[in-house]
Amino acid sequence: MDMRYNFIAIEGNIGAGKTSLAFMIAADYNAKIILEQFEDNSFLPKFYQDQDKYAFPLEMSFLASRYQQLNDELGPQDLFKSFTISDYYIIKSLIFARKTLAEDEFTLYTRFFNIIHQQLPKPDLLVYLYMDTPKLQENIRQRGRAYEQDIQDEYLEKIQQGYFEFIKQQTNLRILVLDTNTLDFVQHASDYQKIIEVMNQDYPLGVHRITF
Secondary structure, three states: OOOOOOEEEEEEOOOOOHHHHHHHHHHHHOOEEEOOOHHHOOHHHHHHHOHHHHHHHHHHHHHHHHHHHHHHHOOOOOOOOOOEEEOOOOHHHHHHHHHHOOHHHHHHHHHHHHHHHOOOOOOOEEEEEEOOHHHHHHHHHHHOOHHHOOOOHHHHHHHHHHHHHHHHOOOOOEEEEEEOOOOOOOOOHHHHHHHHHHHOOOOOOEEEEEEO
16 A cells, blocks of 8 residues: 655654654655654753743754755655654644743744744645643553653643634644544554554645544
């Protein structure tokens, strides 16, 4: 089976399984994969310890690195790959910044973001993996990144709300919201196939919600 879309971006909250799903799809369908390089960001552990102090440098550094990576990777299609899949989309920069920055910082940040955003191609399909906070926390604990273990429910809920606000406003993107609370697509091939089947449908622009 061939994938219908040339550029798919997978989004979701921290611990939703974005990278795992992108890896699986890329391996099974010969896709070029773009993975967010967050582990190289030296501000991230500092941010989780003192959000007020490190929010602005963290968000600016993420914006710069995401733009550079996507600008480099989303050029001409690799002739040996059938499509491109990413475990993030640049819009996550604005969503996180809105929830973490003070108002004056966010105003300045938005000016930079708007310049960058216009220069990058939009995904043909944006997949949002929705998962309740307790399941997110369970996944965060299981993957064991030390700097993530103290993330509070309130922070995850703020980020989730930011995504919802963004999704509601979109009319020129093709967005697929998948409620994955009852799925374990990493451990169960049947759950994974359910996701593949719904992703590979022909959707018009707008928001499409799927509950399994």
